[in-house]
Amino acid sequence: MLARIATKEFTDTLRDGRFRWSAAIVITLLAAALGAGWKNYRDVKGQHDRAQTAMRDFWLNQPAKNPHSAAHYGVWAFKPRTLLSLVEQGVDPYVGVAAYLEAHKQNEFQFRPAMDATATQRFGQWTAATILQILLPLLIVVLAFPAFAGERELGTLRQLVSLGVKPSVLAGGKALGVAAGLGVLLVPATILGVMALALAASEGAFAVEMPRIGLMALTYLAYFVVFIAVSLVVSARARSSRVALLVLLAFWAVNSLVAPRVLSDVARRVAPTPSAFQFITALDADLKKGPDGHSPDVRTDSLRRTLLAKHRVSTVDSLPFNFDAVQMQQAEEDGNIVFDRHYGALYSAYRRQNIVHQLGAVVAPLLAVRALSMGLAGTDVEHHRAFADASEAYRRMLIKKMNGSMAENSRSGDFSYKADPSLWKEVPPFTYEQPPLVLSMGMQLPSLWLLLAWVVIGLVSVVRTRKLNLD
């Protein structure tokens, strides 16, 4: 009987001109977004690969020079785009794609795609994820609001109830019917999406990304189930289809427009983050003070005394290594402690903000879906942090190697020492692997649970439709 009701709802939907039009529009937008996403991914990936190769060539082809100069010359680390960023860009457009790795400084990321955007992009990026998160729920609402309320106005609900159909079976059948209608749109869209991903993926990468792709599909499926359930429950209880539509549109607006905005403000209040200027000013002040509050001169003096005593010599010139290089590395490591403290505090504030956002899913399931979607795509702040950490670790390794070479191969006060270009090869090229899935999902647990709760409560409410108002 459930299947019979679902089939009828499905047929009815397919023959509805409004459905055909809106489905055609949505699928066109989705296809366009996927196409654009695929092209953009391919272009950026090409640029990334070229830039990475060029960077490595620059590094290796440095002439013989002082290693510390090489450390100043530095390298650029380019953030690779994840395959699923084709579907979900997440924070990528706002956090920058490249970091300049040089001596003494942990630099902020630069080159934010959003900076190059035209004014129209203020309205948001129409990625596949935006369409799935914002537009599809609207389509579900439009599709499902008359499910009960409309039949009540039409009079067919009396006819159905007079047949002795269980309200819960009717509700379940209608839910399946709406789902089948959506399937007409989503099945081809999914095939298209997977094709775009497979096409864009480099060899073997697609298989690696399979679990993420599958989980992302499940996340959106759960999201749509929630919207179908909410729509049916509202339609069954609303006095008229107008009321049902109004209530559902209000829910949609709160979910996709109001809640994300409000939650951003709440998150900023709960875990304030400094402006870029405040951050840099505070960082510079602390760098001057050093990790223990002593001035750099005091720390240099202390290091000099320690080393002189250790080697039982009276001047740095008598030391068996270049004291200046050792002192620079010491300053580097002192700086790193300060960097870790400041960046650590910044990222932990972001993390707290993120949890506030996710908890907003109590009201708006979109917030859970967005967090999961970005987490799975590897485009959330946590993934950005993982990349930032990896590039910073590489910077420290590189600087240490340069300073070490200078310390070993020259004597104090000798800045004219030139390292052989073979030294550059001793620094491995920078590579970055995305954190494993388990790790990236760990941060999304509140979202996972809240989305699951929405699905369960939604389905239970549909199944528990006991009494249908006839008037």
Added chain:
Amino acid sequence: MSATASLSSRAEPQPAVSPSTLAPAAVLEAKGLTKRFGAFTALNALDLEIPEGEVFCLLGANGAGKTTTINLFLNFVAPTAGTASIGGLDVTEHPLETKRHVAYIPEQVMLYKNLTGLENLDYFASLATGRSHDRDELLGYLARAGLQVDAATQRVGGYSKGMRQKVGIAIALAKRARALLLDEPTSGLDPKASNEFSELLSMLREHGAAILMATHDLFRAKESGTRVGIMKHGTLVQTLSTADIGHADLERIYLDHMRD
């Protein structure tokens, strides 16, 4: 070929239970059935028994309680006092089971406009019986209700009221309903369609259905009904057997009651 003739040419047993075993028992029964909406009494202590093979016509002005009676039998509204039962089962206690034996035809049979008559019947019939029916069987029901194949395979959006009523009858046939609840089914039908509808009712009655019909049409009530009940302000004031009186008498008695 009239609908009645086409029916008799088919040798299908219509009632779920043969008339002999249930002959004396009332299929539709109301005992002290009362419905009040606040201070307004829509139906006052109705006692009514309609056995198989009987067409009971409820007559009365608008607001006399005819539709309320039907809504109570369908458990669309809950009674304030008394009981309504179908096939011996209280409709409030067995809301799903009692509906299995009853077909409801309102003034306007509402159907899904995007589906054809055949598809509408298929849907309602399978929900009513819990099983699927093949196309020929369904077309057979529609034909007996007077709807031919070319009309049956059109979308309902373009149907006249009479055609919709026929689909309603076909649903009752497919359901093998023992009881029919009809709420002014002929109002607004042209005389020919109205006559066809009466013939369908006779067919269903002959096959043992118990029929309760609310109507304004005295002529139709005399023609199709076996008994008529006159209602006024929620009370059944008089019950007559149509065999005993002429049309003119019925009209006189009715108008006497309506005079305040």
